[in-house]
Amino acid sequence: MKVKIIEVKNLFCLICEDKVSEIMKEIEGVLEYKTNIYTKEIYMKYDPTKVRFREILRTLNEKGFLTSDSGSFLRKECLLLFLFVVFHFHWIFINLNDSIVSLLVSSAFQYYNLKDLLMFHSFNKNFVVTISSFLCYLLGIWMFLIEEYTVVSIEYLTLSINIFTFILISSMLLALIVNMTKLNLYSISQIQRKFVKKLDINKEKIIEFQTLALEKLLPGDVICLNIGYVYVDGTIIKGACLVDESDISGEDCLKQRKKNDKIYSSTKIIDGDILLRVDRVGKESYTGKILSLIEDSSFKNIFCRNKTPSFYTSCVLCTSLVVATGFFFRSLDVEDLYPKVFRMFISTMISLCPCVFVVSEPLIALKARKYLLSQNIIVNNFSHVFECSPKVVFLDKTGTLTKGFSEVQDYRIYKDLERNASIIMNMEEKYQNTVYGSVYRLMKSIKGDFINTTNIDVFYISGSGIRCCYDSQEIRLGKKSFATNSSSQKKSLVEKYHKKERIVYFSIQFKIEGYFILSDNINPSAHLFVQTLKKEYSKVIVLSGDQKANVEKVSRSLGIEEYFYEQTSKDKMGTIMNYFKEGKPSIMIGDGTNDIPAFRASGLSISVNLNNTSADVILLSDDLNGILVALQYFKKMHYKNLTNYIFAVMYNLIVFIWLIQTKTDSIDISCISMMASLTFIVVNSLLF
Template structure:
């Protein structure tokens, strides 16, 4: 491939190969080839000029590898591919900016070079759209913005105010483009969150051997092995195994569904527990998930309530605009004064600034590594008065450590308790299991498979046979309430002491308590300060939910400055608590990261998933944090409330300016031309103000706060 380096700053490289180097779809294929390199993060191609933009880990060695790769590319290596969601999102933005640039450029050139008669004819031509939409509203007896716009354009043309009519239509066209862009970006973000980000799958062959292949190479009829915690990559039928599958992304139902032989499963759903083999019958665009994604294209549900209210407000003003125009003409008998009133269109500015404010806020969220699925979720976050935290992995680092192992009888010694627990827990990847296995490894306690197949019960524990005996390990509720394990008075005294200080995992053999493992999961250093600042920003209620014992939960809440908490909470309890808070009139934010949190995330007014969340938590959540900084919750609050403040400020300014123009027009102080010019200029000014950064002024404050935290810690 022949190319010329156009830009090179060490981590971003742009080369150009010329207009006919590759087609649009071949550009996607070229990008996918480059993205196979671990050090390359993003690739964007443009078929218009053969441009390839590459973002990579900065090093001269990596740059040389890129050049070497590009030098080897031939026409035979090019192939057509589909774009990634990141590429689609960027193209939406690029197309929008190109469209706006063309509109401004054409208007600028037209005003300078086109003769007046030609400009007037073009004005009449562009007016047809607005006149037709106005007539459509009139025939349906709708008193809406389309009718007002059509009447204002018609009135300007009737009075010969061609420049005013042209300016009005130009601003209305920009407003329409902005609204389309807002909806497209929201849909793109939602499609991105629903898209299957699966690179490889396990295929079971005829001989029963499992082979890992690329997800792109799946074919109909393939038998796919899906493990606990994994996203199902295809639509298919279960032919072996049993599992509890969470179908929230498909049905919205938060509770998992039991799947066994012969049952159908769908791509995008998640195996909460168990392992299954699925025979594939639909892949890629044929899956039900992708059909749902296609339906999103026709959805209007992604608009923020504020944006919908703005449109309703704009429509509600229309009758008053017509009434003011009619009264002006009735009392003055002056068509020019009446037109001055009609030309002052409140709705134009409202419709322009509201989507601009939302776009700007969503863009800022993206720049700060926060993915928001729609403007309405930012609005809900701003209006929330209650935040509910899952403890583990959210307020803590999800890296619990074993701090003590206590035998509860003379049958097994300390090391044997830890060795047995690690042997059972090693089959599961949750954080507490990892801590137990890691502690056993650190102490050199090697173990063998002395147990039968293990059964994992979500949020409770594990059941198996160990050395021919029934072994259960898990929570207090699981062992003592569900499994009816008996505790002696001596054991209870020991438990009373350790349960006050630590979270505890219990091990029982043949119905008798044999040992407990004490676990500590230190809270995040920044968590306390984040909670304090959220309260200062208007969050009235901060609630912590945890499966820990009462004493462990109380200690964690005290360390964080949380006054309200719930201990020994089950997954179904979390969603019930959220529903109860909503029933009490609270607007609830739910922050979580695990499979267990998904019902509560689905139930909340707005939900947030952390960086290292489970697949299902990310799918259910309305907002996903892409960094591991809990302070992003504060940033998000400032951003969302700033967005609403900006919109409300725009409303006040629009009413003040346009109200003044109405009065001046009625008293004949300014003619229609001046009224229209000031109206249009003020609308453009409000639009520009709507794109102003909300967080820019907060960056310095955040730096001061972080320094204050560091000083406090050091002292």
């Protein structure tokens, strides 16, 4: 059995995910798989004795999906590294001055180098290293065409290979870390293909039912839906249902939907049957819009990029150009002026070149990965860890600061505890959420001989509570006005003593027979976590889709002054973008699907939910102190990386000044200084 990760570029919505699942089910030898439309990847286990990996890719491509193997780039790097080793073995032990071999090998390296060079849009450390390698190659080719410079040309061609190897090693380390991380996060949940009943309607009469695959649905079609997930956006034209919209809002609260109400993709129908007129499918649906938001939020690299390497590399290019220009005007009467000016330009660039910067971050990341994994922390994207210098921390409430469910703080059932507990438990069993789920767990824990109430009919009234009829008695559980069937504003004694708590009343024949006092189950580690964040960062802000009263209560209890409530995915992303535009990069800490656009918009994203793999950092436990451990360790990584930068810059400047004062353009001296700097950085990166 083998594990592979397939990247799929055109995964746009839940219908695409469903189509991929159907294709994978039909391929013999595929054992398990999971499609993630937010990362646009398929995690897969397959039997190589029954099916080849290329056959799986070809099948997906034939069905219209643009696929690639996430490990294919790593294989190319391994091939180039092997070629590098063979070349140096040949160069040292067989023929030192074999110009043809040097030309062929350097050309192969520069083929890949040139492709990378054309993709750069800014001056960063990789750009300078890449351009240095390419210029050495051009100078080597130039001298190769002049017979008397054959030996020197080999030196330049070899140097171009050696410089490119810095990028090669860096890419290999980063690719290795990414693939190892993804495989650690690998988890499987089979996804069954969804079929729906499409209805042909003529004068409001159903004249035909037909089973239709989701991907063939069009706006205007009418479909029949019952319990399960909704994969399209639409309007209810007949019937009613109880829905869970937690994947949209992030809040676990059941809602009633009836005729003319809107239903969005990612909604889960808990109970009921409806006829739904399809309004939007695919990329135009709610889930498709979420993916568009994720793609639009790619601007974060502009705001979060570490400016130090970019500034230094720009200085290297300018300095090299100034030195070469000065040498040109001072040596107008020298023979072979242009090759020497070019040599001076390259010598200056190599002596100042931030080649060692390229390997600093991957080596530190490789060291850090092992330690963080031992602390139940997985880093999905080390690039954002190094690039972002956050000033603001955004926190989701439900599932992050709170445990995602309410807790019964106190309760009273005035009489017949076991009988009434049995009725309440059966009423709540079907409609468990953050409110009623906590009452259900409490009632289930009460010991006794419960009566059989499994056959009672229970009804959920959205925004009010649950009701049923048992033994010819009306039994209700919910708000006071609902339980008593009265709109009286007179406060009970319980309400006077518990002004800020949420109270669920239990009534029989509209007479209060008990109550449950609920409170948000705040994570035990949240208080210390928030206080530490407030000391380290300029602002700590709550972003939540919950109601104002709940968000305000939790925020104040944790000492957080600023909070946003009733936030949609788009609202959260917009808030983070506004802070970015003010020059305040941020950390987003959350757990839900609705947090993914905010994750992608933030400088650094942290998920406290293992199932949400779209974040840069994933916490494997519910202890928020693990995030503090990660953030402190990230600071150590930044400090170590800064130490490498300072040493490299100072060392290179000393060598550069010495070269200028001695008026030498020796490539050998430049290379020796570069290797000495590299040795220090490798050792320093691994010792922390």
